[in-house]
Amino acid sequence: MSLLVVDDDRNILELMAAILASQGYEDVVYAQSGEEALNLINQGQHRFSTFILDIQMPGMDGVDLCGRIRAISEHRRTPIIMLTAMRDKEHIDAAFLRGATDYLTKPIDTTDLNARLNVAQLLFNEQQSALNATRREENLRLDMGNKSNSDSHFDLADAVTIYDVPRVLGSLEMENYLHRLSRGKRFMCGAICFQIQKRERLFSMTSPLEFHGILTDVAEAIFESLRSHNVMISYFGNGQYVAILPRTLHLDEAELELKLSLTLNEFGLIGGDTVPLDVTVRVGETVRMSMFDASPEALIARAISKAELKSAEPRSLPMFDPKRLSMRS
Secondary structure (H helix, E strand, O other): OEEEEEOOOHHHHHHHHHHHHHOOOOOEEEEOOHHHHHHHHHHOOOOEEEEEEEOOOOOOOHHHHHHHHHOOHHHOOOOEEEEEOOOOHHHHHHHHHOOOOEEEEOOOOHHHHHHHHHHHHHHHHHHHHHHHHHHHHHHHHOOOOOOOOHHHOOOOOOOOOOOOOOOEEOHHHHHHHHHHOOHHHHHOEEEEEEEEOOHHHHHHHOOHHHHHHHHHHHHHHHHHHOOOOOOEEEEOOOOEEEEEEEOOOOOOHHHHHHHHHHHHHHOOOOOOOOOOOOOOEEEOOOEEOOOOOOOHHHHHHHHHHHHHHHHOOOOOOOOOOOOOOOOOO
16 A cells, blocks of 8 residues: 655654554655645656645645546546645535545544545555446447447446536545534535436446446536535435535425426437437435434435435426526526
8 A cells, every 4th residue: 555645744744654654554655745746646656545635735735636636547536535734614625526535634643544544445446446447438438339348337326436527526425525524514414316217227228338428417417506506416326416515505396306407408318309318307305414313324315215205206397487597597
């Protein structure tokens, strides 16, 4: 396990070196700036399996560096742990939205750091599998019509990663983000689920690459429909997305479904005899963090359950009133 630790404070680097050595980590590289870190990565002399980045650095800060690392195809899923003395939600949100996997607060707790690194090693192993899948996907692009290519297969239930859509996190990153919030901040969260209808049929009719494209378009439509709100979105598999939103936000689910339909129609996924697939999305009921069970898993499960119950009901959309609804609000 090769680590890259980046912090502009030499004292912190010396402290990290002592802690990591005491925990048995020998293959560790240190950098004092984002630019130095990128040079080390691009040189390719080390096969980094985890990055530990300080958030607050002069010049290129840790959040920007995180985004630059994520832009390197080899490290799109490599665990990135942010190191910060700041506990405010704004900086935490910014880090996760640029691709952070987890974060630690200063002063550094040795036990907590070791636990995070153990999880990071497991994630890195999964990342290697994901990298292999990405390579298989690139091969699939050369043969779009070959649906029998089992090497590129993923299951409908898989929480595949969706890239390059604003405010969309991986499912694991979303759960990590919620777990790291204080209980009070977590209590101020709500959730709403978006569920693709007839997803089994869509999945059976498309290649993995085509279905992944549909998932990406739906994620973008959800983002566009919630653009004006401070939300985070994640795909949890089985055609289901969950958006985390402020507890005080009250959404009109029927109006939101209409917005989604208009956007999906704009993307060419709905309507007309020439469209081979008809992608529709149901919006579940907004749920809020419970005082009795503040676990992220419980919040997400309740949001998905509400959407599944609603999907069993007859679907009807309100009449479109342009005065009531702005497509890009």
